[in-house]
Amino acid sequence: MVSFFKLLGIGYIFAILLLLWEIGDITFHAAATPYVLPFTIFALIGFLAFFLFVYFAPQEG
Known part of the structure; x- marks a missing residue:
């Protein structure tokens, strides 16, 4: 099953x-x-904050 955080990412x-x-x-349309x-x-x-939060999240184990 796909993790919710992976889908969110x-x-x-x-x-x-x-x-x-x-x-x-x-x-490119000069309307910035x-x-x-x-x-x-x-x-x-x-x-970046989301990625670091997910990367360093504690693993179930």
Whole structure:
């Protein structure tokens, strides 16, 4: 059975990829807003925190 945290991590990776896609789309169409970069930074920090939380989570055993 697939772990809930693995599914959540996969979803988070897809969210980051879609965010990067949107950033590229906005940037290439010269309509970038000042909110894109801070949102990206916070999303990456959130992903890093989630990854470290899951990586160092205690194992059942």
